[in-house]
Amino acid sequence: MKIKRSSTVSDKIEMNMTPMIDVVFQLLTFFLFSLRTVDTEGNFSIKMPSPSSQQVPDNISLPKALELRANTDGSLASIKFEDKSWTIKSPRPKRPLGNTTPEYRAALEQHRAEVKAAFEQVQQRVIALVGQPGAPAKTDLEVELDCSKNLNYEYVITGISAVSGKVRPDGEIDKLIEKIRFKPQR
Amino acid sequence: MKIKTSSSLPSAETDMTPMIDMTFQLITFFMFVMRVSDIEASDKIKLPSSQIAKPPEGKPGQLFIVQMTDKSQVLSAGDYIPLDKFSQYVRTYVEQEKALNRDVTETVVLVRADELAKTGDVQEMIRLCQKNGLTNFNLRAVVRADN
Numbered sequence: 001m002k003i004k005r006s007s008t009v010s011d012k013i014e015m016n017m018t019p020m021i022d023v024v025f026q027l028l029t030f031f032l033f034s035l036r037t038v039d040t041e042g043n044f045s046i047k048m049p050s051p052s053s054q055q056v057p058d059n060i061s062l063p064k065a066l067e068l069r070a071n072t073d074g075s076l077a078s079i080k081f082e083d084k085s086w087t088i089k090s091p092r093p094k095r096p097l098g099n100t101t102p103e104y105r106a107a108l109e110q111h112r113a114e115v116k117a118a119f120e121q122v123q124q125r126v127i128a129l130v131g132q133p134g135a136p137a138k139t140d141l142e143v144e145l146d147c148s149k150n151l152n153y154e155y156v157i158t159g160i161s162a163v164s165g166k167v168r169p170d171g172e173i174d175k176l177i178e179k180i181r182f183k184p185q186r
Numbered sequence: 187m188k189i190k191t192s193s194s195l196p197s198a199e200t201d202m203t204p205m206i207d208m209t210f211q212l213i214t215f216f217m218f219v220m221r222v223s224d225i226e227a228s229d230k231i232k233l234p235s236s237q238i239a240k241p242p243e244g245k246p247g248q249l250f251i252v253q254m255t256d257k258s259q260v261l262s263a264g265d266y267i268p269l270d271k272f273s274q275y276v277r278t279y280v281e282q283e284k285a286l287n288r289d290v291t292e293t294v295v296l297v298r299a300d301e302l303a304k305t306g307d308v309q310e311m312i313r314l315c316q317k318n319g320l321t322n323f324n325l326r327a328v329v330r331a332d333n
Contacts, residue, residue, distance in 0.1 A: 017202060024209050031216035042239025043296075043324040074304065149306025153254075153299045154234035156308070157327050165238040173238060182309050 044160055044180075063144040063181070064129070066122070066159055070151035075111070079118050079159075081125055086118040115155070119162040126163050126176050142179035149185060230255055234301035235330040242324075248293040250279060250320065252311055256302035260311060269307060273314045280318045290319045298326045 067080040075092035078085055093107035129141060143163045147156055160180055165173045231253055253261040260267040260275075267275055283290050295315050299308045312323060 017206070021202065021206060021209070024206065024213065028209060028213055028216070031213060031220060035216060035220055039233075039328040039330075040241055041233065041326050042236070042241045042329040043326060044236075044239055045322075045324055068305075070305075074302070147305040147309075149304060151305040152301060153303045153305055153308055154301035156305050157234040157236050157301075157325065160325070161236040161238040161327075167237045173240075182312065184313075185306055185309050 044157070044164065063142040063179075064177075065144050065146055065183070066163060068145065068147045068151055068155055068159055070148035070155075072150070074150050074152040076115055076151065076155045079122060081122045084121075084125065086121060088114050088118060090114050115158065119158055122159070123162045123166060123176070127166065130176050141177045142181065143177050144181055144183050146183040230261065231298055231300045232256070232302075233298060233326055233328045236327040237330055239327040239329050241329060248283070248288060249296050250293050250315075251296045251298065252315070254297075254299040254303045254308055254311060256300040258304050258307040269310060272311060273317065276315055276318045276320070280320070291321060293320055294322045294324055295320050296324050296326060 064082060065080075067078075067085075068076060069078045069080075071077045071091060073092065073094070076088050078087045080086075088111070090107065090110045092111045093104050096104055126143075145156065145159060147159075163177050164180060165175050167173055251262075255261055255266075258269065260269060260272050262275065280290050283293065295312075297308065297312065299311075315323075
């Protein structure tokens with residue numbers, strides 16, 4: 001019996017890739033829309049027991065007061081730490097409606113530079129209290145923040161940053177004062 | 187003149203393999219880049235920035251997240267809570283924690299306040315938490331390389 005062999009030994013089985021490509025594009029679109037770029041967030045850890053439960057030990061020194069006073073618009077007007085005070089001469093500009101103008105950006109940069117310079121001087125005073133940066137932070141030192149009610153919160157964070165640590169050129173942080181509390185509002 | 191028309195035109199088949207490879211590469215990239223945040227964080231709040239703020243390490247323990255917008259409204263689960271009603275909100279939370287036999291003194295209050303929120307209102311929010319037995323606070327800020 002003659003067995004007839006087909007001249008084509010094997011037929012290619014072609015898979016239809018279209019549905020797989022469709023699903024892959026669906027997945028890609030999902031990931032594209034669900035991707036959110038967020039800045040890294042960090043914490044300042046503060047222990048704030050209620051004022052009634054606070055027991056002041058005998059050997060603790062009085063807290064150092066850091067006063068932050070605000071203008072009517074909430075921008076920082078002055079800083080006072082121990083016996084030294086700094087006045088912020090350039091006010092924070094009011095943001096214009098619509099796109100920001102070069103004048104606004106320049107005024108904002110000037111205000112921010114002045115605030116940064118003032119807090120750097122506060123930090124120098126704190127370093128003089130604590131000792132050399134990198135030395136173990138004096139555990140009995142405490143800073144009490146006395147802020148105006150209408151002060152913008154960003155200045156509080158800048159103040160806390162200035163008294164709680166200093167960034168070295170290599171990026172490491174030298175701790176300064178760890179105990180920080182808010183003065184009760186009147 | 188007889189015009190000869192070919193009954194079957196040669197089909198141009200494009201090789202889709204490189205495109206599929208690129209698409210899988212993109213999917214893999216987005217899968218690794220995407221991070222599911224472990225805390226509730228609203229886009230409405232622009233946090234102040236700081237060089238000193240430390241990114242949290244390890245798994246967060248008991249967290250109570252309080253968010254304040256630039257209009258000094260407390261934001262929770264998408265709802266705006268007036269500050270005078272915030273005490274009731276904290277009390278409810280503390281009672282729920284006690285019902286679950288959790289120690290509220292170990293709860294960390296994560297304060298996410300907008301940079302333009304008023305300090306007095308943030309302090310009032312903190313005070314209301316303290317009044318209900320919460321004593322550990324973490325103030326959140328965006329970590330910046332140059333502040």
